[in-house]
Amino acid sequence: MADTSQGVGGLTFDKSKRSWPNELNILLALVIIIVVFEAIGQFAPYMNGQSFLFDTKDRFDSIFNEARLQIIILQVAIIGIIALGVTQVIITGGIDLSSGPLVAATAMIAMSFAQVAEVNGFPNPKALFGPWAMDLPVIVPVVIGLAFGACIGIINGTFIAYFRIPPFIATLGMFLFCRGIALWWSGGNPVSFPTDAYAWIGSGMMPVVWFVLLAIIFQLIMSYTVYGKHTYAIGSNEEAARMSGINVKRHKVMVYMIASMLAAFAGIVLSSKAVTAQAGMGEFYELFAIAMAVIGGISLQGGRGSIIGTVLGAMVLGVIRSGFTYIKLDGSYQLMAMGAIIVAAVILDQYRQRNRA
Amino acid sequence: MSNDIVLETRGLTKHYGGVQALNDANFILKKGEHVAIMGDNGAGKSTFVRQITGVEQRTSGDVIFDGQPVNFTGPIDAREAGIETVFQTLALADHLDVPDNLFLGREKTKLDWLGPFRLLDYKSMRQDTLDALERTGVKIPNIRNTIERMSGGQRQCVAIARTASFASKLTIMDEPTAALGVQETAQVENIIRTLKEQGEPLILVSHNMRQVMDLVDRIIVFRRGRIVANLRKEETDGQDIVAYITGAKTGAEYEGAA
Ligand SMILES: Nc1ncnc2c1ncn2[C@@H]1O[C@H](COP(=O)(O)OP(=O)(O)OP(=O)(O)O)[C@@H](O)[C@H]1O
Ligand SMILES: [Mg+2]
Numbered sequence: 001m002a003d004t005s006q007g008v009g010g011l012t013f014d015k016s017k018r019s020w021p022n023e024l025n026i027l028l029a030l031v032i033i034i035v036v037f038e039a040i041g042q043f044a045p046y047m048n049g050q051s052f053l054f055d056t057k058d059r060f061d062s063i064f065n066e067a068r069l070q071i072i073i074l075q076v077a078i079i080g081i082i083a084l085g086v087t088q089v090i091i092t093g094g095i096d097l098s099s100g101p102l103v104a105a106t107a108m109i110a111m112s113f114a115q116v117a118e119v120n121g122f123p124n125p126k127a128l129f130g131p132w133a134m135d136l137p138v139i140v141p142v143v144i145g146l147a148f149g150a151c152i153g154i155i156n157g158t159f160i161a162y163f164r165i166p167p168f169i170a171t172l173g174m175f176l177f178c179r180g181i182a183l184w185w186s187g188g189n190p191v192s193f194p195t196d197a198y199a200w201i202g203s204g205m206m207p208v209v210w211f212v213l214l215a216i217i218f219q220l221i222m223s224y225t226v227y228g229k230h231t232y233a234i235g236s237n238e239e240a241a242r243m244s245g246i247n248v249k250r251h252k253v254m255v256y257m258i259a260s261m262l263a264a265f266a267g268i269v270l271s272s273k274a275v276t277a278q279a280g281m282g283e284f285y286e287l288f289a290i291a292m293a294v295i296g297g298i299s300l301q302g303g304r305g306s307i308i309g310t311v312l313g314a315m316v317l318g319v320i321r322s323g324f325t326y327i328k329l330d331g332s333y334q335l336m337a338m339g340a341i342i343v344a345a346v347i348l349d350q351y352r353q354r355n356r357a
Numbered sequence: 358m359s360n361d362i363v364l365e366t367r368g369l370t371k372h373y374g375g376v377q378a379l380n381d382a383n384f385i386l387k388k389g390e391h392v393a394i395m396g397d398n399g400a401g402k403s404t405f406v407r408q409i410t411g412v413e414q415r416t417s418g419d420v421i422f423d424g425q426p427v428n429f430t431g432p433i434d435a436r437e438a439g440i441e442t443v444f445q446t447l448a449l450a451d452h453l454d455v456p457d458n459l460f461l462g463r464e465k466t467k468l469d470w471l472g473p474f475r476l477l478d479y480k481s482m483r484q485d486t487l488d489a490l491e492r493t494g495v496k497i498p499n500i501r502n503t504i505e506r507m508s509g510g511q512r513q514c515v516a517i518a519r520t521a522s523f524a525s526k527l528t529i530m531d532e533p534t535a536a537l538g539v540q541e542t543a544q545v546e547n548i549i550r551t552l553k554e555q556g557e558p559l560i561l562v563s564h565n566m567r568q569v570m571d572l573v574d575r576i577i578v579f580r581r582g583r584i585v586a587n588l589r590k591e592e593t594d595g596q597d598i599v600a601y602i603t604g605a606k607t608g609a610e611y612e613g614a615a
Contacts, residue, residue, distance in 0.1 A: 236450035240446075245436060245462035
């Protein structure tokens with residue numbers, strides 16, 4: 001029998017060096033974080049033996065605290081939808097800072113085509129347009145919102161790919177531009193009173209449904225389609241991708257377009273959930289979305305990471321936020337701690353990559 | 358006009374700003390012929406390759422491939438016309454594995470009506486990769502390994518296997534054995550001999566005198582962006598070639614050029 005682990009010239013293949021998927025590390029971190037919160041709850045004197053994971057009204061009949069899990073996921077679902085797109089952008093080696101304001105702008109625009117004519121028998125007090133824009137089928141605001149997102153993404157991508165503007169700068173410009181659009185759209189007034197169908201999009205646990213559904217779809221796309229393969233290839237070695245005949249510029253435009261459409265969809269879901277759209281919505285969302293991706297092991301150098309990683313990153317962020325509230329950590333401390341955790345995640349990732357190389 | 362010419366360049370020139378990397382290169386490659394390009398570092402060999410393969414746009418001059426004047430707008434154009442190239446930079450995506458790299462930009466797919474979201478046919482690409490590696494005699498311990506986990510020589514083997522596993526009208530290799538050990542070099546040279554037997558023409562950029570004398574029919578020497586010699590292997594030897602490379606000698610027909 002030929003020894004298959006032995007290549008010509010003594011090249012050997014060490015099976016033990018097979019990669020341990022990065023996602024498992026994040027899962028492990030998630031478990032550790034949960035255990036730490038559980039321990040603080042059980043043993044810290046001021047917590048009176050509460051539990052993070054379980055309902056402990058009756059200590060002998062502990063049942064899993066589903067409500068907390070639901071709230072955690074619900075809290076991260078909308079930003080998580082943005083993070084799915086940001087992940088793809090980061091995998092190409094880029095960055096997208098425009099998503100937070102894009103959420104607000106899309107919320108305003110979509111909501112203004114989703115308004116009802118009458119509220120409790122009176123004309124809609126927040127009506128932005130005339131009767132022609134009232135009581136439209138839900139598909140209209142959704143399509144308009146997504147189309148707006150697509151335009152913003154195409155503009156981002158075109159500046160980055162064709163005019164060689166660094167992604168940081170191009171999307172920073174778009175960040176301000178979109179916030180401007182959100183303020184200008186209705187002169188700073190909230191847009192409210194959507195149709196029932198529009199209000200359904202973000203009602204109850206629907207944001208979680210969309211997040212999970214989109215995460216599954218994009219995980220499959222990134223792993224099994226030409227689009228996904230080319231996205232990784234561009235982030236891995238843009239020159240090689242170009243030499244292999246990939247239309248790198250066109251592909252980048254498509255990636256930014258998809259990312260912005262996901263952010264736009266997040267804006268639709270958010271305005272539906274809040275049953276109103278306001279120009280200040282989505283503040284810091286772009287940063288939390290990037291944080292989810294980074295915690296989830298997406299390398300800012302590009303070429304590395306997965307949608308599953310980002311979903312886990314979103315869970316880590318959600319658990320930390322919920323856990324901090326649970327151990328009664330003040331909001332200001334929460335922000336400081338979260339900042340530290342994000343930086344720590346990147347340091348850890350770089351350390352891991354250096355050890356691998 | 359005889360049509361046994363595979364590739365011809367007339368006055369091929371490339372300037373990078375003020376750098377005249379390639380000047381007035383006139384070159385002919387006949388059917389089935391194996392030609393080596395030699396010259397010192399920075400002589401313009403890779404630049405010549407990049408102009409032929411559409412990676413860059415030439416400053417002036419003509420390229421005639423397979424009887425037609427061509428203006429490749431990108432490497433994919435050249436590849437579709439039948440030119441397979443191993444670039445000096447290898448052009449591999451580090452985070453992807455061997456089949457991914459072999460088929461990058463020309464993936465085998467299913468459900469093509471899905472457009473950019475058409476599915477990758479991993480199974481068939483893996484099988485083809487194994488076949489190609491077997492055919493070319495290249496041994497890679499595990500094709501599912503990503504390129505970043507491979508040695509320089511293994512990377513080079515992947516790049517060469519990529520070139521050799523697709524049928525082509527012309528193969529170009531830019532220093533394919535630069536990082537290879539003795540056995541791997543022998544492997545690559547065997548691939549080149551196989552191409553010769555199959556009558557496939559080849560342009561080989563190499564600094565390795567022994568290899569060049571072993572493998573090719575003709576040697577072109579570049580010096581400071583110009584072709585300074587065109588030598589049949591039987592009519593030259595190592596010392597002679599070195600004289601052209603270093604500038605001690607210049608071919609009669611190129612007098613006044615360099
Ligand atoms: N993109 C570029 N911009 C500016 N100058 C360049 C560029 N590419 C190559 N050059 C210059 O053109 C000249 C020829 O370079 P080239 O890469 O063709 O050399 P080479 O003969 O392949 O050398 P080597 O044996 O080292 O590979 C060099 O002086 C190099 O500095
Ligand atoms: Mg070179």
